Amino acid sequence: MSGEFSLIDKYFAHQQQQRKDVILAQGDDCAIVAPAQNSHIAISTDMLVSGTHFLADANPAHIAHKALASNISDLAAMGASPAWVSMGIALPNVDDAWLEVFTTTFFKLADYYGIQLIGGDTTKGPLSITLTVQGTLPEGKGLTRSGAKVGDWIYVTGTLGDAKAGLDVILQQRMSDDVALNEHLVEQHFISTPRVLSGMALRDIASSAIDISDGLVSDLGHILARSDVGARIDVAELPISPALTAFLQQEDERQYYALTSGEEYELCFTVPETNRGQLEVALSNTPFRCIGRITGTRDLELHRNNIPLDWNVSGFDHFKVTV
Template sequence: MSGEFNLIDKYLVGRQSRRKDVLLAAGDDCALVKSPSNVSIAVSTDTLVAGTHFLESANPSWVAHKALASNISDLAAMGATPAWVSFALTMPEPKEEWLAPFCDSFFKLADYFGIQLIGGDTTKGPLSLTLTVQGFVPEDQALRRSGAKIGDWIYVTGDLGDSKAGLDVILDDTLREKEGASILESRHYLSSPRVLVGQALLNTASSAIDISDGLISDLNHILQRSGVGASIDVSLLPISQELREFTQNEELAQQYALTSGEEYELCFTVPEENKGAIESVLNHTGTKVTCIGQIRPEGTLELHSNGTIVDWQLSGYDHFKVKQ
């Protein structure tokens, strides 16, 4: 038996209980699955490459969490329920001391969200991970980027900016002595996909997106697809105490919140008539939600602080520019 199949059998096969909708997960050329009736299947694929998305020396447990969580977040942004994942792993050479904690973390998160691994591949090459997740969303109810309307309110989940600060720590060891640095580093890797929030918003929100490239970039995707503009009050941005202590500057913390990539929080819009229901709709999710602005007529994304325009030249996270 080749090294590839030894790795697959030892670390990736037989780790989970079989979902009822999985007819065949391993042992043949394809997996076989059965989808429920009256649903659409949401599909998302992401690749994480060592040196771009994580350091080769990074904790493999954290890398596994980041890889799967980032894909689950795409499903959450459309209100989908996660179901299946396939996984392609490329490694320079088999390293069991890396694979063991990686797979333990991967399956822990997969089991938490009820996701079954149904196939994939292993091959030799530079370290990279490619995952494809699939989930279910009721027909014609998926949240999209194109539904925002003038007057809708703009919300975000969680706190913003921590992932960027954590990346700063990863790239610059001199920052490790700063207050909250270790917490921020862990938050860069250990996001919490907002699946319950996305599901709860299916009949309440008008549009949604997950924050992977920075709020200022991802909100612009909604504006472009919906043909609208927006006004954001930067003083309302949700910022953690750790980020405030790390930056020691409120404006800088706000700029982090606007540009931080790989947050995997949700940004969504809510019509005026549904605004009063948000708290009750999301109460069971236990997730912090903050209203930060409003959709305006077609135009630019305006930033202000308590009504005073701020002229910050900001751009979001660029995977081709940031190297770890």
């Protein structure tokens, strides 16, 4: 058996119980799956590259979690239930200790979300991981970016800004005197929680949704562009964690981080006035907050307690930011 197939057989094949809707997984030219009747399939592909998304010496457990969780978050934003994933991975060399940690974390997270690795490819090269995830959802129920209407309320789940603070620590651009706080923020940068159940619960409530991967201002901007609307955001309502409050002393800075932090993988979604009352029940196990409202201006307006803010903010750009 060649080195490539030996590596696949040792670390990637036969690591999970087979889902009932998987007819054929690894070992052939294609995988074969059988989605349920009256369901659609949501598909997303994402790539993580050493030097852009993580340092080469980053913890392989962190890399594995970030790779899979960020892709599952795309399914969550569509209201889809995770089902299948394919992986392409390039490795500079076969490092058994690295692969053991990486695959253990990957399959633990995959099993938690019920998503099965059904195929992929390995090759020699600079370290990078490309995943294609697929999920299922009832016909016509997928959340999109194009449904926001004037008057809808804008919400986000969780808290925002920690991932950017964690990146500061990783790059040693800013550090706290509190070592434990630094370690927590680094973990927050890598270890996100895809809001799968929240996305599914929002299918009949939200008018649009997106996951926050490139920063709130950028990702909300995609909703505004696709829906041909504008938004008014109150930065005083942005949800900020105690950790970020301890890390950054100035309120303006904390709010700026919450607006621009990439790789948060929380959900940003819009809800019509008539559906707002359903949120408390639908998201009973998920923290969420209203941060603004959709307008007809086609612009993103920032204010704090009705005082306009002239802030020049932009999100995360993978062609400009590296780690």
